[in-house]
Amino acid sequence: MLRAAPWLMIALLTLPVLAGLSAILLPAFGYLPALQHNGFGLMVWRELLETPGIGRSAGLSLSAALLTPLLSLMLVMLFLASTSGTRWASAMRRLVAPLLAVPHAAAAFGLAFLIAPSGFLLRLISPELSGWQRPPDLLILNDPLGLTMMLGLVLKEIPFLLLMALAALPQLNADQRVNMARSLGYRPILAWLWTVAPALYPLLRLPLFAVIAFASATVDVALILGPTLPPTLSVRIIGWFSDPDLNQRLLASAAALLQLMITLSAIGVWIAAEKIVARLYRALLLSGHRRHGHALLNVLGKSLMVITLGTLLISLLLLVIHAFAGPWRFPDNLPAAWTLQHWQSVGPLLLAPLGNTLLLGLVSTAVAVLLVVAVLEHESRQGRKPAQILWAIYIPLLVPQVAFLYGLTLLLEQLRWQPGLLMVGFAHSLFVVPYVYLSLAEPYRRLDPRWQQLAATLGASPNRTWWHIKLPLLLAPLATAFAVGVAVSIGQYLATLLTGAGRVSTLTTEAVALASGGTRGTIAVWALLQAAVPMLGFAMAIMLPRLWWRKRRDMTGQLT
């Protein structure tokens, strides 16, 4: 049973992706017998390349794919360098997980409320500083270059990369390296950048590739903050897919294949750039710079991170304000009155999406946790880990969602599978399993092997040991992994939309659907609920183990 778990997980994570990608291959070249397309050739590609603005759409995806990870990485590295060994680092550790729980869509809506022409930021400086009595006619949201969209992505990717970095740092003995370099005369930040950063980077590589893949093909953030004329490639694929004219699916297939190529070339460009940067970096490192720029880096590293995370926090706060805001004229900083009206209008519509969201989140996470625990327990009993697991974990995160999910949906349609909760849950688990694994693997492996050995010498079988010793010792990380899984499931927009054929509504699909045409109040209510459910999950994951173990001193607070 346990022996099968690793293979089951590898199959679960890779086969649907491969099946999805192969399902778009033939339609992309004109072959889709279900719709009486039996030809084979390059017509679809010709049509795709002649579509107005397609080059621009592709360019937007490519630039988002490269700039988002670059900015996020630089900010994270600078911040870690300027705060290594200080109290900032541990404070950040506590803040990062709940911020990571906020779904992309909710963060994007909050950001829109902050920086829109009629948003909070311009209200603060109007009319006193700006002189504006009405919202200026500026294209800040949906700007044609996609800068706002990238900002929205960066805000959400930074907590992700920070969490990955903070998890990887303990194995690097950062303090020792920094102290060594300091004893050679390097200022602390440069010491960190020269000795820790090069060792940390390889451990962030796969997460960075996941950021590239996500940024190149995001749909929900692009719908909320991205350009509209033309939109990003991923948004256009969804448009063609949901077109009533089914023939557009050929076009969508070719575009999905183009999307895959864009993502892969972005990763390729990144890998090529790595080599150049590594060479420059080494030259800089060996040049002996030990003082210059220290003060600047110090200020930059801390202030940029405060600005980024502050923006995210204020964005969330704006969701709360808008959800209860009555009339709110432009230059006013706060609403003139407060109201429950938005909640009353959303209330009756809430039950089904909320129920679906919770059901999908809890069931897909429960399955994922069982599978991941089985894999890790097998690994711990065998005393070795199969190397393929880590790559399998990243497959669904590295292949652009829109490409393989779209193909998977085509395939399921052809097999006449009913879209519904079951299929959506299955699609969610493709993303829930990797994140549950990433969250749980470290604590599971770090558990002192002597507990298990001790239990065995006392005559306990491996199963009894698991239930009585390992499960209680791992309760806190298990609860965190569970909260991570639920948060990932709640954040899924595309997987829900495609495999549910638009018929399965969740908090996320409802919120994103309002991006064009919803009132601010209702958008805020949906986005707030979408953010609140995963945050509640994290709060419970932190509280429950502490309550449970309140009478056991060594069990509180050590294993989070």
Added chain:
Amino acid sequence: MSGVCLTLKDVHISLHGKALLQVNTRIEPGATLTVMGPSGIGKSSLLAYVAGFLASDFSASGEIFLGERCLNSLPAEQRGIGLLFQDPLLFPQLSVAQNLLFAVPRHVSHRQQQVDQALEAVGLKGFGDRDPATLSGGQKARVALQRLLLSQPKAVLLDEPFSRLDAHLRQDIRQHVFQTLRDAALPTILVTHDVDDAAASGGSVIELS
């Protein structure tokens, strides 16, 4: 109480092809074999091999007998070999009494009573409901020993069990452990780099180098 002998027959252990140690010996009931040597020499891997959880990086050969029974093919939990680590390792999520109860085999009658007696025997009557984190170092060491005995081992392995104790406790606990194991007629292997441990055990010594 009559025990059985622990026999190590031509035990060889190597790591990545490099030979670490070889042992060929027989330990009488109640006797202690002390294995000494600098760290990194593979002392602990000998214990892991006998207990049944040698890491897969190591390769080992040789047979282990408890009386007439060969242990090699048995998993750790069926070998009847108890182990004391450097740390007492009381399960932090269980109370003191639950720690002991976990060790009492299921077929034993009056399990709870056994636990109470075990606590009383080391002067810890009434400590059953305590959180193990609230015990002193010496108390923890005693509970760990009682827990080991309640699991009814046929032989015992000691992995530097006194090295982390404060100097004033070490003497005391050392006497207590050796006396208890002698009374229980258990063959014992002690791994240590402290010559006082070896002297207190009163048995033969193998020096590895």
